[in-house]
Amino acid sequence: IIKNRYEFNTLADVIGSGSFGEVYKAIDKLTGETVVIKAVYLGRPNIPMDKLEQEASLLESLIHPCIARGLEHFMMNDLRGQKAMVFIMAYYANGDLQQYYSTKYSKLTDIPFEIRKKWMIQLLQGVEFMHSQQYTHRDLKIENAFLDENLDLVLGDFGVARKNVGTVLGTIAGTPQTMAPEVATSKPQSYPCDIWSLGIIWYQLLFGHPPFNAATPYLLVNQMLNREFVKPIKGSGHQDLEFLIDKMLQIEPKDRPTAKQLLEKFKTYIDNNYQETNTSQAQIKNQLLQKQLSPKEQTLKQMKERLCAQTEMQAQEIDQLVGVVIDQLLKPMDQISVQNPKTGLAMEENEMNEFLMQKKLAVKWSQLRQIALFELYG
Structure with missing residues (x-):
């Protein structure tokens, strides 16, 4: 049913996925309209059938310019024989x-x-x-x-x-x-x-x-x-x-x-x-x-947000630590007081990791350095 009317690639057009199933961007061949296909696999755990029916009915019955449009929904089996409820919805280009x-x-x-x-x-x-x-x-x-x-x-x-x-x-x-x-x-x-x-x-x-x-x-x-x-x-x-x-x-x-x-x-x-x-x-x-942020600024923001999520640290703390790393990276080599600069850099990294541990911070020097290098040289 889907392939006959809606054109999409199961790899290239995925715009979301999770334990429930997958979400695809597709083209309605009859109207030329861009739509969203959401396939919810009913055999997976914690899938509330009654709530799915309710949401589908609501989206299709509440017709208003300020409410997301549901176009249709139906049951089907995919090629692997898995039973799924499929929602066809309007596509919103700028996401949530x-x-x-x-x-x-x-x-x-x-x-x-x-x-x-x-x-x-x-x-x-x-x-x-x-x-x-x-x-x-x-x-x-x-x-x-x-x-x-x-x-x-x-x-x-x-x-x-x-x-x-x-x-x-x-x-x-x-x-x-x-x-x-x-x-x-x-x-x-x-x-x-x-x-x-x-x-x-x-x-x-x-x-x-x-x-x-x-x-x-x-x-x-x-x-x-x-x-x-x-x-x-x-x-x-x-x-x-x-x-x-x-x-x-x-x-x-x-x-x-x-x-x-x-x-x-x-x-x-x-x-x-x-x-x-x-x-x-x-x-x-x-x-x-x-x-609007430049592509580099967007990537940098995402890197910092991921690190905040991983370490449960505040964005301001990450910014401050990245600033410290940038200062270290820009330090002239003649200020590293060892004969072998590589050894000196390794020693500094060990010292900084010890410092971070003493401060009970869940972040590693290598994680901060990755962001600092991208900020400097991106």
Whole structure:
């Protein structure tokens, strides 16, 4: 079925894979449209059939410009006889928002404010439509927002969404960093939990970082319940947005506005936003290109992020240590006080590894040197 209608290469066109199956970029031969094929193998462990059906039905029934499009889904057996559920979905050229900004920019706030403001509104419009259809998403985060070739944003990943008809949910679902207090504490929950998560994303888009940064879920919940923000909701220069974010991040669900109220209250702001954005597209594009990282800078950023993940160290610590290594690499040979420079370099490496161990740092000199060499000579 797939090969008859959709053209793709199982090796060259893979854009994602995991324990669930594979994701491919493909061409629909009937329409010429670029699509995404997601094959989920049902024989693999922890594959929830009911959630797959639900997500597929939602993506195909929630038709809105700010919600990811599901085109069709069906069951089939592959050449090895494995049974799979296949999703055909619209293709979003710039991937998810987290991937987009983390690979192309040093920080989220390098992206022009007009673009970030547009994303805030498109997120709100998607949530409002979803709520009007009596669904709660329950896992709103920037990784579940996708960008097309024009940098327009859509909501996706409805794996834990629920229908809200005469029932009140009380289960834990979602991501700790964007999870509403009532969800984290297993209290009754409904549409307001999405408003909290939306407020988290808006805060992140406005200030460039999440509002809470505790290292463990327990401490994170304490931060949320005490409203201990990394940075107070002020000082951005956009008081109207700060006011709304503060209302969205109220502890009591009943104190948060609905998505419809947010849209109605802010309709003039939304209209002005689109007018501003549409009349300055060339200027915004130039700003994006100026602040976008070069290919070398993107690679360097990825190398440092991988090392941070491997060592659980902060990016600032890695930067400082890489700076030390660069100083060592640029040291004149006559300052290495041995007859054999190679022996001297080995001695210095041993000394630095001992220093790192004494400081109880999980990084090795060779890892830092690899980044330093790329930064110098790339």
